[in-house]
Amino acid sequence: xxxxxxxxxxxxxxxxxxxxxxxxxxxxxxxxxxxxxxxxxxxxxxxxxxxxxxxxxxxxxxxxxxxxxxxxxxxxxxxxxxxxxxxxxxxxxxxxxxxxxxxxxxxxxxxxxxxxxxxxxxxxxxxxxxxxxxxxxxxxxxxxxxxxxxxxxxxxxxxxxxxxxxxxxxxxxxxxxxxxxxxxxxxxxxxxxxxxxxxxxxxxxxxxxxxxxxxxxxxxxxxxxxxx
Ligand code: CDP
Numbered sequence: 001x002x003x004x005x006x007x008x009x010x011x012x013x014x015x016x017x018x019x020x021x022x023x024x025x026x027x028x029x030x031x032x033x034x035x036x037x038x039x040x041x042x043x044x045x046x047x048x049x050x051x052x053x054x055x056x057x058x059x060x061x062x063x064x065x066x067x068x069x070x071x072x073x074x075x076x077x078x079x080x081x082x083x084x085x086x087x088x089x090x091x092x093x094x095x096x097x098x099x100x101x102x103x104x105x106x107x108x109x110x111x112x113x114x115x116x117x118x119x120x121x122x123x124x125x126x127x128x129x130x131x132x133x134x135x136x137x138x139x140x141x142x143x144x145x146x147x148x149x150x151x152x153x154x155x156x157x158x159x160x161x162x163x164x165x166x167x168x169x170x171x172x173x174x175x176x177x178x179x180x181x182x183x184x185x186x187x188x189x190x191x192x193x194x195x196x197x198x199x200x201x202x203x204x205x206x207x208x209x210x211x212x213x214x215x216x217x218x219x220x221x222x223x224x225x226x227x228x
Contacts, residue, residue, distance in 0.1 A: 011132045011225065012139035015152035016190070016198060017183040018159040020214055024152060025134040027218035032225065034130030035082050037075060039122055039138065040105075044096035045073050045086045046114065047105045057107040065113040074121055077128070099171040099182075106186045109136075110193035136190055139201035148225050149204035152217065156180055158210050 011028065013021050022038055029036035046064070047057060049071055055063045073091075075082040084091040095101070108114055115137075122142045125131050133142065139149035154162070160180035164170060170179055190198040200206060205224065209217050 008126070008129050009131075009148075010126060010138075010143045010146040011130075011221075012143050012146040012149040012201070012204070013132060013134040013152055013221075014136055014139050014150070014198070014200070014204065015134075016159065016187045018163040019152050019154050020159075020162055020209055020217065021134040021152045023214040024209075024217045024221065025132045027214060028221055029132045031218060031222045032130055032132065034132050035077075035125070035128045037082055037122070037125050037128075037131055037133045038084075039118070039133060039135035039142070041084050041091070041093075041096060042073050042118060042121065043109045043114075044101050044105050045084060045091045046071065047101050047108045048091075048096045049086060050108065051100065051104065057104045057111075061107065061111045064108055065111055068113060068117050075125060075128075082125075082128070094168055097166075097169050099169065099174075102169065102182070102186070106189040110189060110195070112195045115195045136198040137196035139204050140199055141196045144201070148221075149201050150221055151200040151204045151206045152209060153206065154209045156184060159183055 011032070011034070013025050015021050025036050025038070050057055050064045050067055053067065055067070057064050071087065073084070073086050076085055119142065122133070125133065126143070135142070139146055139151075157176075157180065160176050160183060163179050163183060164174065164176060187198065207217060207220065
C-alpha cells in the first residue's frame with residue numbers, strides 16, 4: 001500500500017453516476033494543491049478503444065480482456081496537471097464522455113481482468129503526492145488506507161438534471177426520464193458486479209449534495225480535510 005506523509009496522501013471520492021464528483025474533485029484539487037485523478041475516464045478510455053476495434057463490451061467481454069496486453073492507459077503530468085494517455089496519445093476527452101461510451105462503460109468495468117489491470121495503474125498515482133481520486137471503489141479497494149474518504153451522492157432526479165446540463169454527454173433527444181433510466185442502469189450494474197462493486201466504505205463520510213453547488217460541496221470537504 002502506498003506510503004502516506006503530510007505531503008503525500010490520498011482523498012477518495014466515490015459515488016454513483018452524475019453525482020457531481022468530477023467537478024468537486026477538480027475544485028478540491030485546486031484548494032488542496034493536489035492532483036485530480038478521474039478513474040472513470042480510465043474505464044471510459046478502455047471502452048472507447050474497444051469500441052473503435054468494433055468490440056461490443058456487453059456481448060464480448062472476453063474480447064475486451066484480450067485487448068489489455070496491447071493497451072496502456074495512464075496519467076502523465078503535463079504543465080503540472082495530470083493528462084490521460086492511451087498508448088502514448090492523449091485521450092480525446094469529448095469522445096470518451098460521449099453517450100455511446102457511457103452506455104457500455106459499466107460493462108467494461110465489471111470485467112474482473114479489467115479491474116485487476118487497473119489496480120496497479122491507479123495505485124501508482126499515489127506517487128504524484130496529494131491525490132484526489134474519484135471513482136466507485138477508491139475508498140474500498142484502491143486506497144483502503146486513504147486518509148480521507150467521501151461518498152458523494154445526490155437524488156436520482158438531481159443527478160439526471162446535472163447530466164442533462166452537460167453538453168455532449170447525452171444522446172440526441174434525451175429527456176430527464178431517459179437520462180434517469182440510463183444512469184439508474186449504470187448504477188445497477190456498478191453496484192451489483194462481483195468485483196469491487198460501488199459501495200460506501202464504512203469509514204467514508206457521506207455527503208448528500210442535493211441543493212448544494214459544487215463550490216459548496218468542495219468548501220465543505222476542504223474544511224473537513226484542512227480542519228479535521
Ligand atoms: O462521470 P460519471 O458519473 O458518468 O461516471 P464516471 O466516473 O465517468 O465512470 C464511468 C463508469 O466507469 C462507471 O459507471 C463505472 O462503471 C466505471 N467505474 C468503475 O467501475 N470504477 C471506478 N473507480 C470508476 C469508474
